[in-house]
Amino acid sequence: MAYSSDHSSSRKIDTKLIHFGAAFDKATGASSVPIYQASTFHQEDISNPPLHDYSRSGNPTRQALEDYIALLEGGAKGYAFASGMAAISTAFLILSAGDHVIVTEDVYGGTYRFLTTVLNRMNIEISFVDMTDLDQVKHALRPNTRAVYMETPSNPTLKITDIGAVTAWAKEHHLLTMVDNTFMTPYYQRPIEMGVDIVLHSATKFLGGHSDVLAGLAVARTPEIGAQLKHLQNGLGTVLGPQDCWLLIRGMKTLAARMNHSEKSTAKLAQWLNERDDIEAVYYPGLESHPGATIHASQSSGAGSVLSFDVGSGERAKKVLDNVQIPLVAVSLGAVESILSYPATMSHAAMGEGVRKERGITDGLLRFSVGLEDIDDLIADLEQALQE
Numbered sequence: 001m002a003y004s005s006d007h008s009s010s011r012k013i014d015t016k017l018i019h020f021g022a023a024f025d026k027a028t029g030a031s032s033v034p035i036y037q038a039s040t041f042h043q044e045d046i047s048n049p050p051l052h053d054y055s056r057s058g059n060p061t062r063q064a065l066e067d068y069i070a071l072l073e074g075g076a077k078g079y080a081f082a083s084g085m086a087a088i089s090t091a092f093l094i095l096s097a098g099d100h101v102i103v104t105e106d107v108y109g110g111t112y113r114f115l116t117t118v119l120n121r122m123n124i125e126i127s128f129v130d131m132t133d134l135d136q137v138k139h140a141l142r143p144n145t146r147a148v149y150m151e152t153p154s155n156p157t158l159k160i161t162d163i164g165a166v167t168a169w170a171k172e173h174h175l176l177t178m179v180d181n182t183f184m185t186p187y188y189q190r191p192i193e194m195g196v197d198i199v200l201h202s203a204t205k206f207l208g209g210h211s212d213v214l215a216g217l218a219v220a221r222t223p224e225i226g227a228q229l230k231h232l233q234n235g236l237g238t239v240l241g242p243q244d245c246w247l248l249i250r251g252m253k254t255l256a257a258r259m260n261h262s263e264k265s266t267a268k269l270a271q272w273l274n275e276r277d278d279i280e281a282v283y284y285p286g287l288e289s290h291p292g293a294t295i296h297a298s299q300s301s302g303a304g305s306v307l308s309f310d311v312g313s314g315e316r317a318k319k320v321l322d323n324v325q326i327p328l329v330a331v332s333l334g335a336v337e338s339i340l341s342y343p344a345t346m347s348h349a350a351m352g353e354g355v356r357k358e359r360g361i362t363d364g365l366l367r368f369s370v371g372l373e374d375i376d377d378l379i380a381d382l383e384q385a386l387q388e
């Protein structure tokens with residue numbers, strides 16, 4: 001029987017994650033795509049050049065990964081970058097001097113830094129708005145507005161943007177729409193199916209899943225937008241190397257199993273935290289009490305495995321960070337091991353104290369990315385850390 005590599009789009013995502021076209025090597029039948037550790041490719045006949053001629057412009061291992069993410073997101077074309085920020089900054093360079101872009105106010109810290117210290121010097125204007133409120137998005141429209149950039153759920157307070165509503169409005173005004181889909185991954189949320197033009201990922205997080213590779217991915221809804229991204233990727237040289245492409249493919253194959261396990265655990269942890277009266281707030285879109293829960297459930301098939309909670313003071317937060325024994329205390333998220341982070345001094349250190357507190361990023365806020373450990377062990381560990 002022929003081994004089927006048919007990656008027909010009618011299949012469910014769990015199947016696509018395993019059978020994605022380049023899941024095995026066509027030349028030898030090897031069960032994984034080879035790492036094509038080559039910068040250039042011999043041209044037997046220069047009037048008939050090979051598919052790939054130089055690895056910045058294209059590499060077979062990278063191609064396998066790029067086709068894989070395009071399939072998962074349901075887009076026309078995928079591109080792999082050296083980091084999430086390489087993917088995001090490259091995508092923003094579709095814009096030109098004089099353009100204006102509307103961005104969610106609680107955008108990832110690195111994106112905020114790029115927009116406010118680099119892109120602004122290119123004479124590109126940026127408006128930060130609360131995207132949970134469609135009226136604020138509409139009010140930000142200017143004659144030179146070209147794009148809308150969303151991130152949902154946002155970091156670290158897990159605010160929810162209505163992707164379909166913002167995208168429908170943006171289309172009326174011929175604006176390019178982009179979504180940072182890092183927290184959900186295509187396993188739970190596929191913005192292109194809602195009409196979004198470009199989906200971006202820090203694949204360093206859930207897609208890679210093992211805290212061992214830094215990578216970014218971009219997916220274009222149409223071949224035309226794909227060609228623009230390709231031109232920028234090649235021009236800027238922000239590509240991902242073949243070793244890291246292979247590692248990322250390896251990690252992505254287990255995405256469904258990891259997401260399911262961690263999400264179940266996170267639901268239990270959220271409930272446990274919610275029932276404690278020494279916790280000021282719990283932010284998790286899977287909790288009914290979350291203000292964006294209904295919209296989130298309408299556009300995502302899961303609530304993911306990142307939550308934040310407020311222990312009341314900076315002093316108490318530091319005690320918890322000192323006393324936990326299982327999670328890594330670190331920046332980053334979306335890995336096999338749980339990661340506890342402290343947004344005030346880690347991911348959101350660059351934000352002024354006033355703005356930070358206004359956005360709910362208080363001194364007592366902790367962010368928990370739930371890994372694959374036994375949830376009862378994680379809860380017991382957190383309980384002892386909270387009691388110290």
Ligand SMILES: *Cc1c(COP(=O)(O)O)cnc(C)c1O
Nearest residue numbers: 083084085108180182202204215
């Ligand atoms: C980590 C992260 C990024 C940046 O990705 P890098 O791989 O660290 O460059 C962008 N967006 C979100 C939501 C992230 O969590």
